[in-house]
Amino acid sequence: MPHPPRSTRPEPDDLKEKAIESIRFIRGTMERAGSFTAVPGWGGVAMGVVALIGGWIASRAPNPHAWMRDWLASAAVAFIFGCLGIAWKSLRVETPLIRGPALRFLLTLAAPLAAGAVLTVTLARTGRYDLLPGVWLLLYGTAVATGGASSVRIVPILGVCLMLLGVVALAAPASWGNPLLMLGFGVLQIGFGLTIARRHGG
Amino acid sequence: MADRSRAARSGQSKSPLPAGRRGPAKLPDLDRLIHERIRLGIVSALAANEPLSFADLKRLLEATDGNLSVHARKLEEAGYIACVKRFEGRVPRTEFRLTRMGRDALTRYLSHLDALVRWARKGS
Numbered sequence: 626m627p628h629p630p631r632s633t634r635p636e637p638d639d640l641k642e643k644a645i646e647s648i649r650f651i652r653g654t655m656e657r658a659g660s661f662t663a664v665p666g667w668g669g670v671a672m673g674v675v676a677l678i679g680g681w682i683a684s685r686a687p688n689p690h691a692w693m694r695d696w697l698a699s700a701a702v703a704f705i706f707g708c709l710g711i712a713w714k715s716l717r718v719e720t721p722l723i724r725g726p727a728l729r730f731l732l733t734l735a736a737p738l739a740a741g742a743v744l745t746v747t748l749a750r751t752g753r754y755d756l757l758p759g760v761w762l763l764l765y766g767t768a769v770a771t772g773g774a775s776s777v778r779i780v781p782i783l784g785v786c787l788m789l790l791g792v793v794a795l796a797a798p799a800s801w802g803n804p805l806l807m808l809g810f811g812v813l814q815i816g817f818g819l820t821i822a823r824r825h826g827g
Numbered sequence: 828m829a830d831r832s833r834a835a836r837s838g839q840s841k842s843p844l845p846a847g848r849r850g851p852a853k854l855p856d857l858d859r860l861i862h863e864r865i866r867l868g869i870v871s872a873l874a875a876n877e878p879l880s881f882a883d884l885k886r887l888l889e890a891t892d893g894n895l896s897v898h899a900r901k902l903e904e905a906g907y908i909a910c911v912k913r914f915e916g917r918v919p920r921t922e923f924r925l926t927r928m929g930r931d932a933l934t935r936y937l938s939h940l941d942a943l944v945r946w947a948r949k950g951s
Contacts (some may be wrong), residue, residue: 638947641943641947641948648940648941648944650864650868654867654868654871654872654875655872655874655875657872657887658872658879658887777883
C-alpha cells in the first residue's frame with residue numbers, strides 16, 4: 626500500500642522540541658562555562674595566606690598532637706574563606722550557588738575531603754602523625770583535581786601539583802612534612818589563586 | 828556582515844512554520860548567525876563567563892581548532908564578540924569577550940525561542 630507523501634514542513638511539535646533543545650543547550654553551555662568561574666581565585670589566595678600563618682604556628686607546636694590541632698584549625702578557617710570566596714564569586718557572575726556549578730564543585734570536593742577526615746582520625750589514633758602531611762596533600766589534591774575537572778585547566782593542574790607534593794611528603798623524612806604543607810596549601814594556593822583571579826574573573 | 832544580511836533575507840522569505848499554522852501573530856525570525864550550534868555555544872559560554880581563551884572554548888565546546896576559529900571569526904566580523912591577542916611571555920594567548928551587540932543578540936534569540944515554544948504549545 627503506497628504511503629501518502631510526507632510533508633517537509635516542520636510541525637509545531639517538532640519546532641517546539643527543537644526550540645526546547647536549543648534552550649537546554651544554551652543553559653548547559655552557560656552552566657559549564659560558569660563552572661569556570663566557580664573556583665574562587667581570591668578565596669584561594671586567602672586560604673593560602675591562612676595556611677602559611679597556620680603552618681608557622683604549627684611549626685612551633687610542642688608535640689605532634691598539638692601540631693595536628695593547629696593545622697586542623699587552620700583548615701577550618703581556610704574552608705570558611707574558600708566558601709565565602711565561592712559565594713562571592715557566584716554572586717558576582719550571577720550564577721546560582723545552591724544548584725549551579727559552584728555547588729557541583731563543592732560536592733565533588735566533599736568526597737575526598739571526607740576520606741581525608743576519616744584517615745586523619747585513624748592515623749592520629751595510631752600515632753602516625755608523620756603520614757598526615759602526605760595524606761592531606763594527596764587527598765586535597767585529588768579533591769581539587771576532580772572538582773576542577775570541568776573547570777579551566779589551571780584548577781586540575783593545581784590539584785595534580787598538590788598530589789605530587791603529597792607523594793613527595795609520603796616518601797620524604799617526617800621533618801619535611803610541615804614545610805611541604807606550607808608549600809602546597811600556602812605558596813601553591815596563593816600562586817594559582819592569583820592566576821585564577823587575574824584570568825578568570827576574581 | 829554578509830551572513831547577517833543573508834540571514835535576514837532568508838528569514839523573511841522562508842518561515843519555518845507551516846502556512847496553515849502560523850497563527851494570528853507573525854513569529855519572529857531566528858538570528859541565523861547564532862543559530863548554528865558552535866556559534867551559539869561560543870556566545871552562550873561568553874555570556875556566562877568572560878574572557879575565555881581559545882583553548883578554554885575549544886575544550887568547553889569540544890570543537891576542533893579549525894571549526895572554532897572559523898565560527899569565532901564569523902561572530903567577530905558581525906561584531907558579536909571581540910577578540911584580543913596577546914603574549915604571556917613567549918606564549919600567544921587569544922581571548923574572547925562578548926560585545927553588547929552579541930549579548931543583545933543572545934537575549935533576542937532566547938526571546939524568539941521562548942515565543943516559538945509558546946506558539947507551538949498553542950498550535951499543538
